[in-house]
Amino acid sequence: MxxxxxxxxxxxxxxxxxxxxxxxxxxxxxxxxxxxxxxxxxxxxxxxxxxxxxxxxxxxxxxxxxxxxxxxxxxxxxxxxxxxxxxxxxxxxxxxxxxxxxxxxxxxxxxxxxxxxxxxxxxxxxxxxxxxxxxxRASTESKDKGITLFTSTIRRGSPDYLDPRLNCHSKLHEVQALIQAIEAGADEALMLDVNGFVSTCNATNFFMVKNNEVWTSTSKYCMNGITRGKVIEVCHANDIKCVEKDFSLFDVYGADEAFVTGTFGGLTPVIKIDGRTIGSGRYGDMTKKLSELYNELIKSEVKNG
Missing domain, CATH: 3.30.470.10 (Aminotransferase class 4, branched-chain amino acid transferase, N-terminal domain)
Structure with a gap:
């Protein structure tokens, strides 16, 4: 698989x-x-x-x-x-x-x-x-084992030529990024924006955790993921500090935890980036907590829908 x-x-x-x-x-x-x-x-x-x-x-x-x-x-x-x-x-x-x-x-x-x-x-x-x-249904193996990322040389597009928020069929640059990651032995690709800051992944949004704070990129150069928005929402609703900011690989390599978000997989822990182990290299406590809160939000949506 x-x-x-x-x-x-x-x-x-x-x-x-x-x-x-x-x-x-x-x-x-x-x-x-x-x-x-x-x-x-x-x-x-x-x-x-x-x-x-x-x-x-x-x-x-x-x-x-x-x-x-x-x-x-x-x-x-x-x-x-x-x-x-x-x-x-x-x-x-x-x-x-x-x-x-x-x-x-x-x-x-x-x-x-x-x-x-x-x-x-x-x-x-x-x-x-x-x-x-x-x-x-998503395999539990990804959550239990975590995934590895490789930082691609393919950058996320600028809004003036292909806005990253556009969910279009033209995904070749993301495929290229993923191919680089696979050839480097990783599971998926981490992508930087045009200024060299961390943006997103080839098919998911990226988050990191440092000192119990949750960081994600600004919305300028990343996919406007629905799950991304919901994770930010549950952070604010549960007094968990979540900031959208510019940060670089310097910050990422020193993260306590990292995870990615998407409609299909929800929250998936990231255990290694560019060969560097992130935090303890396991499914982190904050990631587990946010995953549980996200699942509770889904249950609430179903119940009240």
Missing amino acids: VHGTHNALEDSRNDSILILINDELFPRNEAKISVFDSGYLVGDGVWEALRLHDGKLVFAKDHLNRLWQSAKTVGMKLPFTKEELLEKVSYVLSANSMTDGVHVRIMITRGIKKTPSQDPRLTISGPNIVIIPEFK
């Missing part, structure tokens, strides 16, 4: 899932889209991923707000409302008899092109929407 924050337990039910493509259901091995699709041709699309807990799509409002903002940013007009999109998600979940332990990926591209081209004026259809639901 590949070790990292996206480790999932094997589930044979995923072999026969139904996938929604433009309001039509297809078996997994028959779910296809045109080679003239904008997302395939030039990475012209936006996406979101949500978790289904006890029949509730957790933090759905936050995810949909981010999706709509991404679509507006790339000049893509969505031909449905947020409520209508949630109805589509509910439809595919119901078709698969899914109620818990599910990861839902929503992908929307600009549409079909007349010919291979970047030009959006050559799009001859409305947006294509694909919804992939999978029975997907």
Whole structure:
């Protein structure tokens, strides 16, 4: 099994899932889209991923707000409302008899092109929407064992050329960063911003703990992760000092603990960065506490939703 924050337990039910493509259901091995699709041709699309807990799509409002903002940013007009999109998600979940332990990926591209081209004026259809639901639970191995990071030479983009907050299909720079990390023997990549400060990871947000304070980067050059925001929220609600600031690898190497956050894995401890052991090299007490508080927030969301 590949070790990292996206480790999932094997589930044979995923072999026969139904996938929604433009309001039509297809078996997994028959779910296809045109080679003239904008997302395939030039990475012209936006996406979101949500978790289904006890029949509730957790933090759905936050995810949909981010999706709509991404679509507006790339000049893509969505031909449905947020409520209508949630109805589509509910439809595919119901078709698969899914109620818990599910990861839902929503992908929307600009549409079909007349010919291979970047030009959006050559799009001859409305947006294509694909919804992939999978029975997907995070492996506990990542939390128990922790993950290792390697600092990539690939920097997080500046907001004036590819804003890191944009959840788009163009992820090649993140793939490049991850490849560097894998080749260096690490699980995932830590990425710096254009000024050399710690930004985020290739697919998750980064936090460190020093003297019982929780540090994360400013929002200028990192992904605006939903889980990142919720961790900051639970810190403030529980009198845990959490600061968003510029800090460098100098600070990181001396951290007491470090962890990363993401929709799928929640909080995952980081035990080593660039070959240097972080803190005790184990799942730290603050990380455990924040993970428990985050899980309590999810339970509250489900109960009150």
